Amino acid sequence: MSAALSQEALRALADGWIKSGRKVIGPVEAQPGRIVFKPLGSGAALYLGAWAPTVNSIKEAVLPRHEKLYSYRIHKDGIQLMDEPEAAGETIVIAAHPCQAAALPVLDKVFNWDLADEFYNRRRAALSVVTLACSSYDDHCFCTSVGLGPASEKGSDAMLYETGGEFVARTFTAKGRALFGDAAEEAPPQHDGPPVRFRAARAREFARKEFDSPFWREHSLACLGCGVCAYVCPACHCFDIVDERRGDEGFRARNWDACQFPMFTLHASGHNPRQRQGDRQRQRIYHKFGVYPEKFGEILCTGCGACARNCPAGLGVLPMVTEIPDAEPLQA
Amino acid sequence: MSRANGFEPKILAYVCNWCTYLGADLAGTARLEYPPNVRILRLPCTGRIDANLVVKAFEMGADAVLVSGCHPGDCHYTAGNYHARRRWMFFRALLETIGFDPRRLHFTWISAAEGKKFQQVITEITEQARALGPYRPYEAKPCVERPRPLATPPPAEDFAAAGQELRQTAARLLNEGTVKVVIGHGERGPVFVTRAEDAGNLVWNANCLSNLAVYLKRKEVRELGTPAVVVKGCDERALLMLEKESQLEREGVHVIGMACGGMGRAKCAACDTPRPRFADETIGGERAPRDGDRYAALEPILAMSAEERLSYWTAQFDRCVKCYACRQACPMCYCERCLADKNRPQAIATSAHRMGNFAWHISRAMHLAGRCVGCDECARACPAGIDLRLLNLAVARVAEREFGYRAGMDRDAEPPVGAFAAADKEDFIG
Numbered sequence: 169m170s171a172a173l174s175q176e177a178l179r180a181l182a183d184g185w186i187k188s189g190r191k192v193i194g195p196v197e198a199q200p201g202r203i204v205f206k207p208l209g210s211g212a213a214l215y216l217g218a219w220a221p222t223v224n225s226i227k228e229a230v231l232p233r234h235e236k237l238y239s240y241r242i243h244k245d246g247i248q249l250m251d252e253p254e255a256a257g258e259t260i261v262i263a264a265h266p267c268q269a270a271a272l273p274v275l276d277k278v279f280n281w282d283l284a285d286e287f288y289n290r291r292r293a294a295l296s297v298v299t300l301a302c303s304s305y306d307d308h309c310f311c312t313s314v315g316l317g318p319a320s321e322k323g324s325d326a327m328l329y330e331t332g333g334e335f336v337a338r339t340f341t342a343k344g345r346a347l348f349g350d351a352a353e354e355a356p357p358q359h360d361g362p363p364v365r366f367r368a369a370r371a372r373e374f375a376r377k378e379f380d381s382p383f384w385r386e387h388s389l390a391c392l393g394c395g396v397c398a399y400v401c402p403a404c405h406c407f408d409i410v411d412e413r414r415g416d417e418g419f420r421a422r423n424w425d426a427c428q429f430p431m432f433t434l435h436a437s438g439h440n441p442r443q444r445q446g447d448r449q450r451q452r453i454y455h456k457f458g459v460y461p462e463k464f465g466e467i468l469c470t471g472c473g474a475c476a477r478n479c480p481a482g483l484g485v486l487p488m489v490t491e492i493p494d495a496e497p498l499q500a
Numbered sequence: 501m502s503r504a505n506g507f508e509p510k511i512l513a514y515v516c517n518w519c520t521y522l523g524a525d526l527a528g529t530a531r532l533e534y535p536p537n538v539r540i541l542r543l544p545c546t547g548r549i550d551a552n553l554v555v556k557a558f559e560m561g562a563d564a565v566l567v568s569g570c571h572p573g574d575c576h577y578t579a580g581n582y583h584a585r586r587r588w589m590f591f592r593a594l595l596e597t598i599g600f601d602p603r604r605l606h607f608t609w610i611s612a613a614e615g616k617k618f619q620q621v622i623t624e625i626t627e628q629a630r631a632l633g634p635y636r637p638y639e640a641k642p643c644v645e646r647p648r649p650l651a652t653p654p655p656a657e658d659f660a661a662a663g664q665e666l667r668q669t670a671a672r673l674l675n676e677g678t679v680k681v682v683i684g685h686g687e688r689g690p691v692f693v694t695r696a697e698d699a700g701n702l703v704w705n706a707n708c709l710s711n712l713a714v715y716l717k718r719k720e721v722r723e724l725g726t727p728a729v730v731v732k733g734c735d736e737r738a739l740l741m742l743e744k745e746s747q748l749e750r751e752g753v754h755v756i757g758m759a760c761g762g763m764g765r766a767k768c769a770a771c772d773t774p775r776p777r778f779a780d781e782t783i784g785g786e787r788a789p790r791d792g793d794r795y796a797a798l799e800p801i802l803a804m805s806a807e808e809r810l811s812y813w814t815a816q817f818d819r820c821v822k823c824y825a826c827r828q829a830c831p832m833c834y835c836e837r838c839l840a841d842k843n844r845p846q847a848i849a850t851s852a853h854r855m856g857n858f859a860w861h862i863s864r865a866m867h868l869a870g871r872c873v874g875c876d877e878c879a880r881a882c883p884a885g886i887d888l889r890l891l892n893l894a895v896a897r898v899a900e901r902e903f904g905y906r907a908g909m910d911r912d913a914e915p916p917v918g919a920f921a922a923a924d925k926e927d928f929i930g
Contacts (some may be wrong), residue, residue, distance in 0.1 A: 198645065199885055223883055224821075233821050234851045389720055390690040395823035396883045410850055414560065423851050424821065431841050444720055480829050480881035481710065482689020 172334035179211030194262040219304035225402035226268045230291045239419035263300040267472035269323035271402035277464040296343040299324040305362040308473030318361035329356045371489045375454035385446030390481040395426030397475035403468045509563035509629035511538040519570035519611045526615030534619040535626040547580025551591045551866040564604045564629040571609040582920035590869040597894035599809030608930040642815035657761040662784045663704035671699040680725025711875040713738035713831040728754035733773030737873035737908025738831035759784030770794040795897045817857040819884035826878035865891040870899045870917040873908040
């Protein structure tokens with residue numbers, strides 16, 4: 169399939185995948201100008217209009233906001249544990265921007281570090297990701313500042329490139345070839361992407377050396393302490409484990425959690441090592457640019473800009489990091 | 501017929517310890533038979549019955565819920581039943597807006613002497629629930645959502661001159677030492693200006709949507725010293741409420757009011773406070789109030805059938821990710837520890853599953869009954885695009901229609917929740 173695909177052909181392809189029983193997740197225009205990833209009922213729902221960022225991320229395909237781990241029943245003779253039925257089968261993400269896919273190899277590391285997370289791995293193995301190279305960007309985008317770009321192949325099984333209203337597909341993995349067959353060899357010329365807006369190394373250095381700097385508190389005053397940034401982020405992956413019980417039955421589940429909640433680090437004793445919102449904002453930056461790279465060799469941020477785009481108070485990674493005083497200012 | 505199918509409704513009765521429980525007891529000792537479908541849960545007083553308990557009952561599979569207490573004037577705690585009756589007015593309107601079946605919700609007064617009435621009520625409720633069939637509100641099919649129209653763009657407004665005056669005012673206040681920090685709007689979001697030379701960071705434009713009153717309660721902000729806060733007429737209503745609820749010393753805050761011709765939000769179409777009324781100084785001249793119907797947005801919802809409404813809200817709440825941006829952006833959500841964050845017992849499931857999401861949004865709307873100032877920050881903050889203002893409007897409408905009360909409008913008006921009148925409506929009480 170080396171010929172370019174028209175929009176109709178691409179939608180028909182998605183329809184075929186849906187008909188074959190696979191779950192297909194793609195961008196949908198839920199409200200005017202509001203593009204969200206959703207499971208598609210048909211290829212017709214797929215948003216293929218002008219470049220637009222999505223509100224949520226594709227991480228929900230591998231780390232749902234609420235996932236049952238197992239259920240239990242208490243008998244008079246003991247407790248019976250029951251595995252949850254296998255998670256949804258084969259899933260295909262289509263037309264996600266490359267910054268979404270790029271988060272998956274980063275997440276793979278933390279979910280297979282000291283323990284192989286079977287729930288994550290099961291969903292991950294069943295997931296194929298077809299990205300759509302970016303043809304534009306907005307003021308919040310900064311993929312080029314974290315070593316990625318508008319056509320980064322990282323995490324993609326296949327990538328679509330839009331040229332003159334048609335889509336050329338390239339494949340990078342066996343999963344991608346299974347979807348597109350023998351696709352085009354060469355990528356069409358690509359967009360340059362957003363300018364480099366900050367140096368990631370500087371963010372890391374500052375977070376480490378200036379851990380106690382008043383900078384963090386001063387720049388976090390507007391933070392409301394909600395979880396929007398973490399929940400729309402393709403790379404944030406913290407979760408909480410909860411039990412829900414009704415009578416003698418119940419289940420254990422993991423739910424998304426966010427470092428901006430005061431409860432996130434609250435100890436049973438009442439002590440909270442991250443007392444202020446500034447401490448929590450610092451944590452978010454330091455984890456993404458310091459802790460994670462040191463441990464796993466990857467920045468825990470793909471520059472999608474969703475945090476700042478959706479923050480009700482105008483904060484986010486880019487607004488915070490670009491405020492960091494830079495020893496060597498970037499050339500304008 | 502239902503009996504033949506094996507369906508036996510489950511009725512949960514929340515009854516007060518002093519009247520209805522004794523009424524039930526009397527029914528028992530008098531050997532009055534009533535259906536065994538009812539499960540009685542005794543509480544000290546109907547005044548103690550939180551809306552969340554009723555929601556919980558439906559979560560646990562109740563087909564109908566009864567709340568029953570002492571007749572007016574008989575409350576063991578003087579007025580608990582009056583409070584319950586008042587709260588019930590808001591709760592019913594909220595549940596109806598969401599699409600819960602009102603035929604599943606019952607409220608009665610049964611005294612300790614009314615064993616016979618207890619028998620009758622339980623028999624009737626059981627028969628009705630049996631006829632209605634099993635209740636599965638959490639299994640509603642989410643509706644197919646139609647895109648909503650975008651908000652109208654704001655009218656041309658002379659932001660520039662007012663912005664200039666705002667920056668001068670801020671610089672003056674900081675220079676004079678009247679305040680230590682000016683909480684205002686910046687290019688990207690809220691800014692906290694502590695030095696006169698940084699007053700240039702303040703802007704005034706159509707993106708100044710945040711209700712900055714929310715920051716007055718934050719520890720980090722309070723530590724900066726006496727604040728000045730920039731408010732629009734709508735934001736100012738939150739200041740009034742915070743003061744009313746003893747959360748704010750009005751003298752300790754310098755209020756800079758901004759006359760506003762509308763920011764293009766849905767709420768702006770019916771704004772009757774375009775100019776702050778109690779600010780220490782107000783920038784910008786008179787603006788004409790608008791007389792749109794404040795509750796117009798509710799009409800399409802209320803025109804739906806109960807099933808359609810439930811299906812609409814199911815689609816909305818299914819998108820909720822429990823990020824709590826609605827709560828955090830709300831100037832009236834100032835609890836040190838929210839009910840949703842308490843886990844002994846877990847009143848509201850923390851999971852972002854359907855039941856947890858319904859429970860959360862119902863509880864939040866109830867906690868804002870008679871308190872929500874309609875700033876719509878919850879809806880603006882929501883990353884899932886849930887139109888939360890509709891819930892608040894449903895509750896606010898009861899306050900206005902039944903009690904002539906609008907939160908944050910009149911400093912001295914008695915709030916409708918937490919108060920009662922002996923003559924309160926009780927056409928919904930059996």
